[in-house]
Amino acid sequence: PKGDLSPGMSVLKRFSSETGGRLFAVGDPDDLKDAVLEIQEELRFQYVIGYHSMRDTWDGAFRRIKVELDRKKLEIRTRRGYYARP
Numbered sequence: 001p002k003g004d005l006s007p008g009m010s011v012l013k014r015f016s017s018e019t020g021g022r023l024f025a026v027g028d029p030d031d032l033k034d035a036v037l038e039i040q041e042e043l044r045f046q047y048v049i050g051y052h053s054m055r056d057t058w059d060g061a062f063r064r065i066k067v068e069l070d071r072k073k074l075e076i077r078t079r080r081g082y083y084a085r086p
Helices: 007-018 028-043
Strands: 063-064 082-083
Touching: none
Parallel strands: none
Antiparallel strands: 063 082
16 A cells, blocks of 8 residues: 555655655656656755754764744754764
8 A cells, every 4th residue: 555665665764754854755657757856846945054062072972953943834854963973
């Protein structure tokens, strides 16, 4: 059934989600065109922001990242955080 993902695809979906990305699973060549159009549209409207922690403790701990907007119609995709390693 559509919507069921193989174990490999589930891993890719989780990986893409955790890193702020998105998975385009294409099983039919006709779906590929729609996926490419969506990717093309997203690439037209993206921004990159940088972050540098003021902490100088490289303890390997996971540190969460939270980005918020005051505009309701915009979507943010970002990774959930990072591990504090040099």
